[in-house]
Amino acid sequence: MLNGNTVPYNKRCRWRHYFLGVLLTAALFFICNASMKTMMLDLTSKLWVTNLSKKLITSTGKLDLVSDGTGRSPAERTAVSFPQFNGLMSLMPSAPPTTGRTQEPQTKVHAQPHGLTHVPYKSPGPYLVEYPSEYHFVINEPQKCEKEEPFVVLVVPVAPHNRAHRDVIRSTWGSQSQVLGRKVLLFFLVGLKDGEAAPQLQQQLQRESRRPRDLIQSDFVDCYKNLTIKTMVMLEWLDSYCSSASYAMKIDSDMFLNVGNLIIMLLKAPKSNYMTGLVAYGGSVLRNPSSKWYLPEKLYPRQQYPPYALGLGYILSLDLPKKLIMASRHVKAIYIEDAYLGLCMEHLHLHPTPPPNSYQFHVSPLTYSRCAYSQIIATTTAPETDRLKLWRDFIAPGPDC
Numbered sequence: 001m002l003n004g005n006t007v008p009y010n011k012r013c014r015w016r017h018y019f020l021g022v023l024l025t026a027a028l029f030f031i032c033n034a035s036m037k038t039m040m041l042d043l044t045s046k047l048w049v050t051n052l053s054k055k056l057i058t059s060t061g062k063l064d065l066v067s068d069g070t071g072r073s074p075a076e077r078t079a080v081s082f083p084q085f086n087g088l089m090s091l092m093p094s095a096p097p098t099t100g101r102t103q104e105p106q107t108k109v110h111a112q113p114h115g116l117t118h119v120p121y122k123s124p125g126p127y128l129v130e131y132p133s134e135y136h137f138v139i140n141e142p143q144k145c146e147k148e149e150p151f152v153v154l155v156v157p158v159a160p161h162n163r164a165h166r167d168v169i170r171s172t173w174g175s176q177s178q179v180l181g182r183k184v185l186l187f188f189l190v191g192l193k194d195g196e197a198a199p200q201l202q203q204q205l206q207r208e209s210r211r212p213r214d215l216i217q218s219d220f221v222d223c224y225k226n227l228t229i230k231t232m233v234m235l236e237w238l239d240s241y242c243s244s245a246s247y248a249m250k251i252d253s254d255m256f257l258n259v260g261n262l263i264i265m266l267l268k269a270p271k272s273n274y275m276t277g278l279v280a281y282g283g284s285v286l287r288n289p290s291s292k293w294y295l296p297e298k299l300y301p302r303q304q305y306p307p308y309a310l311g312l313g314y315i316l317s318l319d320l321p322k323k324l325i326m327a328s329r330h331v332k333a334i335y336i337e338d339a340y341l342g343l344c345m346e347h348l349h350l351h352p353t354p355p356p357n358s359y360q361f362h363v364s365p366l367t368y369s370r371c372a373y374s375q376i377i378a379t380t381t382a383p384e385t386d387r388l389k390l391w392r393d394f395i396a397p398g399p400d401c
Ligand SMILES: *[C@@H]1O[C@H](CO)[C@@H](O)[C@H](O)[C@H]1NC(C)=O
Pocket: 097, 098, 101, 123, 130, 219, 220, 221, 222, 223, 225, 226, 229
């Protein structure tokens, strides 16, 4: 009969339930614990996101980012504090040169509210940059754009010590403030120089900033690895001080720019969500640790970058800086600046537009001829080029071709 078996069955069942309950509690406890840990580790790998994550980590006291005083390199220390990065760290050749900063600890002290202890902040590693972060302008031209209402703003990121390049640009294509009836403004963007020569160079920069009034300096450490910071700071500057202009062009200091042709192109260009330049499609992510643009799979698992405009010279409509800055809050700041903007564009469901005539942009130096240069917009120039002489020939009267 069914009933005959009911009681003993129920008894066994109850015991089973107890046992299962205990097991479940144990399992739950274990899982919670583990996921808390993963969460913490996850947070540490997202140091780039916000100060909030920093505060979370430190306020729980789970991860102590204080320098361990063993004199180990930051990479080694990272490998110790963040076990999930061990594989990654062993792939790395060696930390890229930090331009004479080897003696300095890579930690920075952030003041904490509510009397909490000071929390040294660790560098995000070699493939991410410290962004978002609060950078300030040490040298600025806050009113110039507002007053002059340019059609297009040219921004040239350049190394602080590279006065020679700035002067060449000032006396060549950067000397034109009015082209085809449109106002053009030029700015140079530099960061902070570190090392012994820094104070002297800073004085020179202050002096240089007084006369042409075209220098912007922000307080991040200016080095090759930090180009993404430079680009984002440029966008912040454009958003804060130049958003009434129609377009901005970021252009490298070794480029030749035909401002007239740039303006002709922009007069017919879309007015918003517009980014153009030499657009790279299906750019491969480089996985060889010794390659210049190496990016570990851990940080970016996809095999290709979304379309992005090559960093040597790209143009954007001035509604974009704000949007790209907002997007940057959600996209890990990889050190490859142009690919990074591509990722931010993708986050906004936007993509760069190829220029109407792609032959107008040259990534490898186009040999000078008056005829050729009169038809392009931008080209890199070979280092040995006498750009002053080239310019004199370019602007001399007479037919172009
Ligand atoms: C990049 O800039 C940040 C902010 O100034 C700085 O902490 C970091 O050390 C710089 N990176 C390198 C490789 O110098």
